Amino acid sequence: xxxxxxxxxxxxxGAGILWRAMPTLWRVAVAGIVAYRAxxxxxxxxxTLPLVMLALWDAASAAGPLAGFGQADFxxxxxxxxxxxxxxxxxxxxxxxxxxxxxxxxPQLLRPVNPLVxxxxxxxxxxxxxxxxxxxxLAGLVVWRPDIVFAPEGWRVCVFLxxxxxxxxxAWLVQAIFxxxxxxxxxxMGVFSVHFALWSFFSGYIVPMALLPGWISGVAxxxxxxxxxxxxxDVLIGRAGLPEVAAQAGWVVILAxxxxxxxxxxxxxxxxxxA
Amino acid sequence: xxxxxxxxxKTYRVPVKGEGLAGSVKSLFNRxxxxxxxxxxxxxxxERGERVGFLGPNGAGKTTTLKMLSGLLHPTAGTVLxxxxxxxxxVVAFLRSITLVxxxxxxxxxxxxxxxxxxxxxxxxxxxxxxxxxTLDQLVAMLKIEPIxxxxxxNLSLGERMKCELVAALLxxxxxxxxxxxxxxxxVEMQVQVRKFIHEYNTSTGATVILTSHYMQDIAALTPRxxxxxxxxxxxxGSLTALTERVAPERRIVVKGxxxxxxxxxxxxxxxxxxxxxxAEETNRRLSSVLSRWPMVEIAVESPPLEEVMARYFHExxx
Amino acid sequence: xxxxxxxxxxxxxxxxxxxxxxSALARVALMNALxxxxxxxxxxxxxxxxxxAILLPLAVVFGKTxxxxxxxxxxxxxxxxxxxxxxxxxxxxxxPNLGAVVEGIRQGQMDYILLKPVDAQLVASAQRVAPAxxxxxxxxxxxxxxxxxxxxxxxxxxxxxxxxxxIAGVMAMYSLWLLVICLSFWFVRVDNLRxxxxxxxxxxxxxxxxxxxxxxxxxxxxxxxALASSWPxxxxxxxxxxxxxxxxxxxxxxGFAFARWSWKRALASYTSASS
Numbered sequence: 001x002x003x004x005x006x007x008x009x010x011x012x013x014g015a016g017i018l019w020r021a022m023p024t025l026w027r028v029a030v031a032g033i034v035a036y037r038a039x040x041x042x043x044x045x046x047x048t049l050p051l052v053m054l055a056l057w058d059a060a061s062a063a064g065p066l067a068g069f070g071q072a073d074f075x076x077x078x079x080x081x082x083x084x085x086x087x088x089x090x091x092x093x094x095x096x097x098x099x100x101x102x103x104x105x106x107p108q109l110l111r112p113v114n115p116l117v118x119x120x121x122x123x124x125x126x127x128x129x130x131x132x133x134x135x136x137x138l139a140g141l142v143v144w145r146p147d148i149v150f151a152p153e154g155w156r157v158c159v160f161l162x163x164x165x166x167x168x169x170x171a172w173l174v175q176a177i178f179x180x181x182x183x184x185x186x187x188x189m190g191v192f193s194v195h196f197a198l199w200s201f202f203s204g205y206i207v208p209m210a211l212l213p214g215w216i217s218g219v220a221x222x223x224x225x226x227x228x229x230x231x232x233x234d235v236l237i238g239r240a241g242l243p244e245v246a247a248q249a250g251w252v253v254i255l256a257x258x259x260x261x262x263x264x265x266x267x268x269x270x271x272x273x274x275a
Numbered sequence: 276x277x278x279x280x281x282x283x284x285k286t287y288r289v290p291v292k293g294e295g296l297a298g299s300v301k302s303l304f305n306r307x308x309x310x311x312x313x314x315x316x317x318x319x320x321x322e323r324g325e326r327v328g329f330l331g332p333n334g335a336g337k338t339t340t341l342k343m344l345s346g347l348l349h350p351t352a353g354t355v356l357x358x359x360x361x362x363x364x365x366v367v368a369f370l371r372s373i374t375l376v377x378x379x380x381x382x383x384x385x386x387x388x389x390x391x392x393x394x395x396x397x398x399x400x401x402x403x404x405x406x407x408x409x410t411l412d413q414l415v416a417m418l419k420i421e422p423i424x425x426x427x428x429x430n431l432s433l434g435e436r437m438k439c440e441l442v443a444a445l446l447x448x449x450x451x452x453x454x455x456x457x458x459x460x461x462x463v464e465m466q467v468q469v470r471k472f473i474h475e476y477n478t479s480t481g482a483t484v485i486l487t488s489h490y491m492q493d494i495a496a497l498t499p500r501x502x503x504x505x506x507x508x509x510x511x512x513g514s515l516t517a518l519t520e521r522v523a524p525e526r527r528i529v530v531k532g533x534x535x536x537x538x539x540x541x542x543x544x545x546x547x548x549x550x551x552x553x554x555a556e557e558t559n560r561r562l563s564s565v566l567s568r569w570p571m572v573e574i575a576v577e578s579p580p581l582e583e584v585m586a587r588y589f590h591e592x593x594x
Numbered sequence: 595x596x597x598x599x600x601x602x603x604x605x606x607x608x609x610x611x612x613x614x615x616x617s618a619l620a621r622v623a624l625m626n627a628l629x630x631x632x633x634x635x636x637x638x639x640x641x642x643x644x645x646x647a648i649l650l651p652l653a654v655v656f657g658k659t660x661x662x663x664x665x666x667x668x669x670x671x672x673x674x675x676x677x678x679x680x681x682x683x684x685x686x687x688x689x690p691n692l693g694a695v696v697e698g699i700r701q702g703q704m705d706y707i708l709l710k711p712v713d714a715q716l717v718a719s720a721q722r723v724a725p726a727x728x729x730x731x732x733x734x735x736x737x738x739x740x741x742x743x744x745x746x747x748x749x750x751x752x753x754x755x756x757x758x759x760x761i762a763g764v765m766a767m768y769s770l771w772l773l774v775i776c777l778s779f780w781f782v783r784v785d786n787l788r789x790x791x792x793x794x795x796x797x798x799x800x801x802x803x804x805x806x807x808x809x810x811x812x813x814x815x816x817x818x819x820a821l822a823s824s825w826p827x828x829x830x831x832x833x834x835x836x837x838x839x840x841x842x843x844x845x846x847x848x849g850f851a852f853a854r855w856s857w858k859r860a861l862a863s864y865t866s867a868s869s
Binding site for chain 3: 342345346347348349363365367368370371373374375377379380381382384386387391392394395396397398399400401
């Protein structure tokens with residue numbers, strides 16, 4: 001997964017330093033989370049948007065299954081979606097946008113590690129803490145809706161894990177790329193919100209891919225939106241397979257390359273404008 | 276008397292975090308608190324029109340005191356009266372009679388020209404438009420900022436911005452000025468200008484000025500009266516000269532490029548000069564004995580610099 | 595420079611006048627917003643995208659079934675319309691201030707607000723606007739009209755009730771927002787709370803009946819977004835009697851009073867960012 005860091009190859013020693021710094025990064029992330037207990041509660045609560053969607057689909061399928069999705073299927077689908085969304089969450093677009101606009105990127109560029117690579121690892125370090133948040137939530141869900149418990153085949157679980165890692169990389173890379181737009185446009189965040197609206201519709205976040213009209217899902221199935229969230233979910237519940245995972249890997253490569261090129265040009269522009 | 280402070284105290288409750296990961300996790304479930312006494316039983320009075328400097332090391336409680344005087348923080352104990360009001364009540368008449376300028380924070384609207392911030396403050400303080408125009412003209416003339424009034428604040432230099440902050444803070448003609456590090460980060464030239472302005476403003480309007488600063492020159496040049504706060508308590512209240520006399524009464528006699536024979540009179544060579552440190556009473560006798568033997572030398576008598584006085588004073592306190 | 599008539603004369607003068615303060619605040623807020631012309635158009639674009647992103651899933655659901663929890667497509671459009679209206683007001687007038695206050699507490703501008711002889715809640719709530727969000731209000735009207743075209747136009751009574759409920763709902767949401775601000779006096783990092791509030795408020799875009807008991811009460815009383823979206827729609831459809839409308843308005847007034855009380859308390863324990 002190291003090759004996903006958009007600028008990793010630019011500062012070859014950066015990633016190495018970071019691997020060794022992982023324990024420290026880890027501790028910083030822990031201390032950061034612990035210092036703000038109230039925020040932890042907030043994380044738990046804001047992880048529940050898929051449940052809002054579940055309520056809608058639940059009500060819609062009360063009279064009978066829709067396109068093969070019954071109430072239990074929807075419950076499973078959105079529970080897994082919630083988990084994957086937590087595991088693949090990142091914040092690099094906000095951070096990068098802020099750093100570019102405020103000029104605080106400049107001191108970061110003087111460090112031996114590429115700031116983007118640093119963020120990538122920081123994001124990784126936060127994942128176990130997100131899981132802490134998820135466990136009680138999942139336990140509560142199982143009590144509330146026992147029908148969400150299901151046993152996928154072993155190979156699906158393995159592919160699921162790979163697919164989550166790829167989804168993490170795609171999601172992070174897409175955010176990094178939108179963040180880099182800040183080098184050129186003041187309103188990169190506005191563009192990102194437009195992207196988010198599209199993303200929530202085509203990623204499976206609010207509508208399962210199988211329920212989109214045929215021709216739309218035929219296209220959306222191969223787009224990065226889906227690669228960043230829906231693929232692992234559908235893999236686990238048996239509605240996607242290896243071709244979709246291969247597409248995810250393809251997107252990681254394409255986005256990493258695009259990110260590298262953008263980063264190089266962006267930094268040049270940043271230097272020229274003088275921030 | 277415009278400010279009357281009796282037994283003022285402020286205690287903060289801060290979380291204590293243990294060392295390392297284990298400490299972090301422990302504090303997640305069982306957070307320990309510690310009371311920090313930022314200001315302890317401080318009392319003083321300030322007369323109308325005085326210029327007073329708050330001096331003390333970082334974290335001594337200067338800013339906390341200033342914020343209690345301006346009503347931003349509520350005291351834990353003690354009473355404060357400023358211009359006859361209790362600051363923490365934040366009544367309109369009180370707020371209109373004071374101002375607070377913080378060198379490290381800004382009230383100007385970042386993306387707009389300073390004039391817009393001034394106009395907003397005019398409305399918020401309910402200043403009569405004619406009086407506003409007059410005050411603004413005078414302040415702009417005193418600070419010479421006419422050319423920058425149309426520029427967005429984000430494009431101003433630090434010094435220009437501080438001058439505009441002062442204007443924004445003074446448009447309602449407050450009786451009491453609280454200045455927290457007003458010259459911080461400014462270059463020497465700009466520091467001198469700001470100092471000169473504050474002095475002028477005080478003498479021409481009779482407003483009371485209370486100032487904290489890290490720069491000893493601010494204190495030396497601006498405030499005849501000094502309040503030294505150290506670890507939350509008031510350690511000294513009086514004039515700067517009296518403090519210097521008490522803490523560092525000695526003088527340094529420097530003979531520029533003086534002859535080595537001066538050693539006989541107790542001089543030691545420092546960077547090619549001959550220097551002797553003597554008590555104030557001793558100074559004249561020593562001078563005449565030097566001049567009687569070497570009448571042509573260049574000679575200077577110095578008091579220890581304020582920085583050194585303060586360093587010695589705080590050392591004295593902790594020893 | 596003599597202070598005209600001595601300092602006492604000034605502080606006993608007329609004092610700040612509310613209309614003058616309000617117009618000065620509005621002027622500055624607008625100027626601030628128009629600084630970034632690009633943002634104005636991007637926001638418009640984002641707003642239109644939002645409308646589509648909200649309507650699309652609804653269209654997908656109603657493509658599969660005719661009725662969800664007793665609501666038809668046309669009736670659901672009314673809910674969506676009122677939801678958009680609330681989002682427009684919150685996003686245009688309220689939320690930009692949330693950001694500004696949280697930032698102000700962190701960086702110290704809050705000190706300067708507290709030093710002004712004007713009610714701090716008023717200044718804190720009126721320093722920013724996002725005029726482009728008001729476009730959302732326009733699309734909200736279109737969506738409501740679209741819904742009413744299907745359900746049939748109601749009489750004067752239901753329209754008045756819906757209008758009052760909408761105001762009450764927005765006021766309740768504002769009160770909640772103010773409570774979040776109060777929290778930020780103690781926990782300086784509440785950015786995530788904004789995100790959470792937005793995420794939970796998103797649940798208001800669907801008819802509140804799709805949620806099960808607890809969630810429904812939650813969305814009506816705790817995060818009263820349903821009060822601003824579903825309830826006005828129910829009023830238009832004649833599903834509420836007058837007593838309920840009056841109760842809802844009383845509750846939101848109570849919420850406002852509580853929020854104001856909390857704000858006063860928060861100010862008393864304000865510690866002011868140390869410099």
